[in-house]
Amino acid sequence: MxxxxxxxxxxxxxASAIGILQEHGDEARVIAGGHSLIPMMKLRMAEMGHLVDLQAIDELKGVEVGADTVKLGSMVTQHELITHDGLATAIPLIREAALQIADPQVRYMGTVGGNVANGDPGNDMPGLMQCLNATFELSGPDGNRSVAARDFYEAAYFTARGDEEILTRISIPVPGSGVRQAYEKxxxxxxxxxxxxxAVMVGNGTASVAMTNLADTPVWSVSASSALAGGDVEGCVSEMLDAIDPVADNRxxxxxxxxxxxxxxxxxxxxxQSRAG
Amino acid sequence: MNEQTMTPGERAANLKGMGSSRKRVEDVRFTQGKGNYVDDIKLDGMLFGAFVRSPYAHARVVNVNKEAALAVPGVVAVLTAEDLAPLGLHWMPTLAGDKQMVLADGKVLFQGQEVAYVVAENRYIAADAAELVEVDYEELPVLTDPFEALKSDVVLREDLAGQTEGAHGPRKHHNHIFTWEQGDKDATEAVLGEADVVAEEMVYYHRTHPCPLETCGCVASMDKVTGKLTLYGTFQAPHAIRTVVSLISGLAEHNIRVISPDIGGGFGNKVGAYAGYVCSVVASIVTGQPVKWVENRMENLMSTAFARDYWMQGKIAATKDGKITGLWCHTTADHGGFDACADPTKFPAGFMNICTGSYDIPTAYLAVDGVYTNKAPGGVAYRCSFRVTEAAYFIERMIEVLAIKLNMDAAELRRINFIRKDQFPYQSALGWEYDSGDYHTAWDKALKAVDYEGLRAEQAQRIEDFKAGRTRKLLGVGLTHFTEIVGAGPVKNCDILGLGMFDSCEIRIHPTGSAIARLGTISQGQGHATTFAQIIASEIGLPADDITLEEGDTDTAPYGLGTYGSRSTPVAGAATAMAARKIRAKAQMIAAYLLEVHDDDVEWDVDRFSVKGAPERFKTMKEIAFAAYNQAIPGLEPGLEAVSYYDPPNMTYPFGAYICVMEIDVDTGEWEVRQFYALDDCGTRINPMIIEGQVHGGVTEALAIAMGQEIAYDEMGNVKTGTLMDFFLPTAWETPNYTTDHTVTPSPHHPIGAKGVGESPNVGGVPAFSNAVHDAFRPFGLVQSHMPHDHWRIWKIANGLGMHG
Structure with a gap:
């Protein structure tokens, strides 16, 4: 190993991080918490000449809870997501999901940015971010741009992020009061x-449902979401079953x-639905 | 308090002897990160070895090109079978009478098999260079199913071609290893033919792995000046390793010093000899420098000794009232590419013939066929005595299957078939003499403790609720009454590589009344330094805190066969008591001399000898110890020490009653252990706290095995569970609470009546968990479903029974 x-x-x-990525091209990878990348490197399934550690970049840290939007720095750890009270009040679903990720030791190191940017279909945060309709902010040599979480994932480990781009921040609209949430894993x-x-949000005539590790990307289904918005639970389930495409494994x-x-x-x-709105 | 005024009870308590829940003395260093494991050993000029391993399960090795690896700066050598052949070390003997490739000799037989050994200045260079060794393989057809292997034209072991006789008798096929038969076949078949009821079932105990937290490793250090080889390693049997190294390397045994330092769990995985040991020794001899080899987790899971993989076809006969009249078992044992099971020589299927369990079964027959396949070798006793978990699982499933056939309560069926207390010592139909037991008392205590009747009433209500659509959860009550057979063993029938399975203890009392004891065993977490000191404390009246225990250094410890199969307390524990008694016998003579009375006129009193009828006239062991070193006593040599080599007259037979209450979600296959009750009878209890810890650990490993842990292969022979993501190792989160309980039925032949306990919880735990799953579905028609009971397999049961609509 x-x-x-x-x-x-x-x-x-x-800027320096992007400079290193530009200099070394596909020889370089950024590393956040390292909980996906390092095991792959130890298995020698991932080999790169240059590892760009983002730990020392303060711009990538911090949780901002606004009235309409929550902004998460990409280097915010799962542990911080769990322990941030303002965040738990604004979007309880995030804490609920983060508590289902790995174990406390991993959550001290694992970051929300690493979790969503790696494109691993097994990760919990991508589906969650699609459910929440988050937006990912990317910085690269050509400046900054935003990509909706729902448009970000292309295939397992392939995302809309360019090789020389870094995911810097995640913006999440705060669901209106009356929108109830739950994460089941x-x-x-x-x-x-x-x-x-x-991951489910439902209330005020709206709904959003997304699922994890049932295809090579997270699965957010507009038709399943609309069915649920219309109160049709079985319709929602049926639409989602059409959308997923799981493969057999040891599970x-x-x-x-x-x-x-x-x-x-x-x-x-x-x-x-059983939660107080 | 002084020695005059303390009561005998107070003086005994001060000793922290047998029965005391003395805290583990080992934990002071372990909890402070001050343990000394193999990978902590750092020697000057130490090199590192790393293996190139086969990605294929069955292939010819056409060519090995070392050039690119040798060109890496810091690489010292790359060894292949060709390099070892002139030394005769490209193959090594296994503990089971077979031989095994050290490095691939022309072909590989399992994925992960060692092909080349890279030696480099550090482990990073070694790992990089191992990637650069180019091996040309030619893939061969893969056999992963033992039943297919026995029919296939594909010859796995070409080196054995034409050999119709193996180490354990005739071979019926080129992929067949042995047939081992016990009991009376004809009589058993006659009983089956005449019986009111016969239940028949295939019981599969899947392949799993002991997975100790510390993987296997060693440091070999050949001193070319003294000619002495020091071998540090994760060895559960350091003396046996020394003898094996001597026999296969040709080095004189006195020039080999084997040291087992702290070991981070063994569970049977560290009993045998591995290619890494041989290659490290060769590399150190060749380079004259110390060589370290420590395998990683994937290597440990893929290539070192697995456990179980027994297909047990069973038939059990009974009267219509449920009295069992006969048991028949045919086992197909998948041994992988080489027969490297760690069993006493005369027992190629271990003590599988304990499979009549706790029951008085007058007639029985067992046959075991060992088979080669393209899987890793092993077949070790993973936290159990040799194949005893397999045996216990088999009989405890067969009892349940019979209960279904008879439409009887499984607790009652057990009760009417238990060997009665008055039948001990009990001769079993398959050849064992059970030493002692009181199964009915244990069983009744267990059923009462969990309110068995109440559980059945709750279960009946649950079934009603389920059928009415009020719940989607089932309730299972898993029963087990197991009998272990541990303490191998009598030299008359137990040996490993010809070495009789006695064990030993040497005790030296220091002048000031403290002591050091050395044993032929080696703790891997069992707490020997704590418990064996307690035996000595009780036997000779010196405080356990004043007694140092040493194990694992073959230059200082007396010869012994090591620690596995719960043999340390039954064998080395007995040797400890016997050595202590020799010391006490000499102490009695010294005391009599000092007190100026005849030897027979003093009597033992906790920590002293006193004059009979005059207890105020006494000499404490501390005083006696000093006298042994400063007085010229007529007729006695100076000093106070003794050694005992103990050959037990029989095995010991610990037993227990375990009950698991489990909730099962039929829609997801998820399960939750609501209650687990473990009653153990291990005879005399030396340290109740350590026993409780052993039970917690063993039941947790049983939980793992029953509920998910396996070494699974695909049809190409690829290991599907080579990391801890897929190989289930429970954490605190998955571990339920346990209730422990006990009865005490001492072993009549053991000096202190102790039987061994470390492995009972695995032996009893696995069927308890599995039976709970089966019991939950029994009312809906389930008879048998194979472990591991992971979510999808439980879901599959529910699905097969039509529970998903």
Whole structure:
């Protein structure tokens, strides 16, 4: 479990980090908490000459809770998401989901930016961000741009982020009062990726549902969301089952995963709807 | 308090002897990060070894090109089978009478098999260079199913071609290893033919792995000046390793010093010899420098000794009232590419013939066929005595299957078939003499403790609620009564590589009344330094706190066969008591001399000898110890020390009653252990706190095995569970609360009546968890479903029973 050799960089600002990425092209990768990348490097499934550590960049840190929008720096850790009271009041779904990620030790290091930017279909935050209709802010050599979470994911580990871009910030609209939320995840044990997970927001005639680890990208379904907005739970489940495309792995075969997906979604909807609005 | 005024009870308490929940003395260093494990050992000029391993499960090795690896700065050597062949070390003997490649000799037989060994100045260079060794493979057909392997034309072990006789008798097929038969086949078949009821079932105990937290490793250090080899390693049997190294390397045994430092868990995984040890020794001899090899987690899971993988076809016969009349079992044992099971020589299937369990079964027959496949070798006793968990799982499933067939309560079926207290010592139909037991008392205590009747009433209500659509959760009550067979063992029938399975203890009392004891065993977390000192404290009246325990250094410790199969307390613990008694016998003579009375006129009193009828006239052990070193006592040599090599007259037979109450979600396959009650009878209890810890740990490993832990292969022989993401190792989150309880039925033949406990919880735990899953679905028609009971397999049961609409 020893990775191939690499050069380690620790820039102090975004511009320097982008400069290093430009200089080394696909030889370089940014690293946030490292909980996806480092295991891949140790397995020698990922080898890169240059590792650009974002830990020292203050611009990437901090949680801002506004009246309409929450902004999360990409280097905010899962632990900070869980312990930030203002955030928990504004969007309780984030804490609820973050508590389902890995274990406390991993959550001290793992970041929200790393979780969403890596494009790992097993990660919980991408589906959650799609459910919340978040926007990802990217900085690159050509300046800044924004991409909706719902448009960000192309395939497993492939996203709309350019090789020389860094995900700097996540903007999330604060759901209106009356929008109730729930996150349901089935996993084999602490630290596991989801067998199936569902993020649900419903209320005020609107709804949004997204699921995790049931395709090579997170799955947010407009038709499933509209069905739920119209109060049609079984319609929502049925639309979502059409949208997902799980593959068999050690968690079980496709038939099982589809069944569990439906169960998780129904339970998330039930739990969201049973909460005080 | 002084020695005159303290009561005998107070003096005994001060000793912290047997029965005291003395805190573990080892934990002072472990909890402060001051343990000394193999990977902590750093020697001057130490090199590092790393393996190139096969990505294929079955392939010819056409060519190995070392050039690119050797060109890496810092690489010292790259060893292949060709380099080891002139030394005769490209193969090594296994503990099971087979031989095993050290490095791939022309072909590989399992994924992860060692192909080349890279030696470099540090572990980073070694890892980089291992990537650069170019191996040309030619893939061969892969056999992962033992039943297929016995029919296939594909020859796995070409080196054995034409050999129709193996280490354990005739071979029926080129992929067959042995057939081992016990009991009376004809009589059993006759009983089955005449029985009122016969239940038949295939019980599969899947392949898993001990997965100790510390992986296997060693540091070999050959001193070319003294000619002495020091080998530090994760060895559960350091003396046996020394002898094996001597036998296969040709080095004289007195020139080999084997040291097992602190070991981070073994569970059977560290009993055998691995290619890494041999290659490190060779590399150190060749380079004259110390060489360290420490495997990583994936290497540990993929290549070192697995456990279980037994397909057990069973038939159990009974009268219509439920009295069992016969048991038949045919096991197909998947041993992987080499037969490297760690069993006593005469027991190629271990003590699988304990499979009549806790029951008085008059007639029985067992046959085990060992088979080669393209999987890793091993077959070790993972936290159990040799194949005893397999045996216990088999009989405890068969009892449940019979209960279904008879439409009987499984607790009652057990009760009417238990061996009665008055039948001990009990001769089993498959050849064992059970030493002692009181199963009915334990069983009744367990059922009462969990309110068994209440649980069944709750379960009946739950079934009604489920059928009425009021709940989607089922309730399972998993019952187990197990009998372990531990403490291998009598030299007359137990040996490993010809080494009798006795064990040993040497005790030296220092002049000031403290002591050091050395044993042939080695703790891997069992707490020997704590418990063995307690035995000595009770036997010779010196405080346990004043007794140092040392194990694991073959230059200082007396010869012993090591720690596995719960043998330390039954064998080395007995040796400890016997050595202590020799010391006490000499102390009695010294005391009598000092008190100026005849030897027979003094009597033992907790921590002293006193004159019979005059207890105020006494000599404490502390005083006696000093006298042993400063007085010329006629007829006695100076000093106070003793050694005992103990050959036990019989195994010991710990037993227990475990009950698991489990909630199961039929829609997701998720489960939750609501209650787990573990009653253990391990005879005399030396340290109740350590026993409780052993039970907690063993039941947790049982939970892992029953509920998810496995080494799974795909049809190409690829390991699907090579990391802890997929190999289930429970954390505190997944671990339920346990209630422990006990009865005490001492072993009649053990000097202190102790039986061993470390492995009972795994033996009893696995069937308890599995039976809970089965019991939840029994009312809906489930008879048998194979472990591990992970979410999807439980879901599949529910799905198969039509529970998903």
């Amino acid at each position: 020893i990775p191939a050799g690499f050069e380690y960089h620790r820039p102090g600002d975004i 089935q996993k084999r044990k602490i630290g596991d990726y989801a067998t199936a997970a569902a 079980g075969p496709v038939e099982f995963k589809k069944h569990v997906a439906a169960v998780m979604l129904r339970r998330a909807i039930d739990r969201a």
